[in-house]
Amino acid sequence: MTANKKAVKWYRHTTTMGWRKDLSQSYRRSNALRAHNGDLLATARALQALANVTTDGGTRRAAKADAKHFFARYRAKVNR
Numbered sequence: 001m002t003a004n005k006k007a008v009k010w011y012r013h014t015t016t017m018g019w020r021k022d023l024s025q026s027y028r029r030s031n032a033l034r035a036h037n038g039d040l041l042a043t044a045r046a047l048q049a050l051a052n053v054t055t056d057g058g059t060r061r062a063a064k065a066d067a068k069h070f071f072a073r074y075r076a077k078v079n080r
């Protein structure tokens with residue numbers, strides 16, 4: 001990218017989760033899951049999308065960890 005062009009912000013989320021990196025891990029995860037009506041896979045995908053588009057390192061790490069948690073829970077539920 002050249003120096004005179006700005007980055008285009010293309011990502012638009014559709015669900016407001018109440019997720020913030022400064023909240024406790026359990027509170028972040030419960031807010032995210034509640035916002036997606038208990039759908040583990042949708043929650044994991046939304047958090048993974050957040051981790052992929054953010055430019056903040058702390059947000060990236062927290063969202064990635066939470067997404068990994070929900071993907072693991074989803075896999076455990078499906079593979080019972």
